[in-house]
Amino acid sequence: MNLEEKQLKSEYLYKGKIINLRRDEALLPNGTTALREVVEHPGGVCVAALTDKNEVLMVKQFRYPYSEVILEIPAGKRDHKDENPLECGIRELKEETGATAKNLFFLGKLYPSPGYVGEIIWMYGATDLSFGDTCPDEDEFLDVEKIPLETLVEKIMSGEIKDAKTQTAVLKLKYLRDKGEI
């Protein structure tokens, strides 16, 4: 079956600080049309970093859309849409946790909510860490915590950890660790 939709019209409703909002008209496979709302974002990265004591570096952060403090792995958005994701990951890990990793590996892309969001999150794992000072963005307030991998997986399975990239990247880290690949 042909599933493709074609852009017929496109209109920017908002061009903002972090996101843009577009409203398009799309041609569907059956010849009818539909409205498609699209949130554009420059893309982001996250890093699931494992210490030599098998702990994962986590940041506790207030997330405004949920009015809630949640636990996440270090992450951030790209400065511009051509920034190299790996370089962005190295920077965000350092800024938020003070850590530098000798060993960084790709854990795949994440599409947060593909019905209406165009953001890509590049996920990385990291081991062989050394620590220096943190330097978060000026409008960013966070606490750093180290949580044992097994405890964190339990928190993910129990529903305590809600962030999508954190659940995915940490479960991948656990899978690789169980297989002896990291």
Next chain:
Amino acid sequence: MNLEEKQLKSEYLYKGKIINLRRDEALLPNGTTALREVVEHPGGVCVAALTDKNEVLMVKQFRYPYSEVILEIPAGKRDHKDENPLECGIRELKEETGATAKNLFFLGKLYPSPGYVGEIIWMYGATDLSFGDTCPDEDEFLDVEKIPLETLVEKIMSGEIKDAKTQTAVLKLKYLRDKGEI
């Protein structure tokens, strides 16, 4: 450390079909203010459904923001923001795959991209399936596939599966299956 941000001003820039866009001014913990862009969404559900042959029900769907056909578990948004997530999950599973499950269990909430999106995705697992007809929404075109759980986990680990809810819910299903809990 106090991490909380307080809403000072709030303005709707767009009230749409699926999403709303708000631009707020927030008071930060250090007394300064920052702009917060928030995408509101009624919330959604997804269902990782396992057949008695250990296959996961998947749908292949064109996702307009990425101009790409991707593989996902069945999912959908709530009809309104008070709809019971479990009932929504039962409906979406039936509509998209024709399946009805005797055993449904909660796999936790997912926050897709908590910096600017307020959507909650309730994740469910399902077993003991029986099959009838599908009835997708009129502007929804999709192909249903069954993929063995182990093959799907490999596709997730290799980066082939990009959807956030699918990666998370299937890795949780795999964890529970390996533990003998489902």
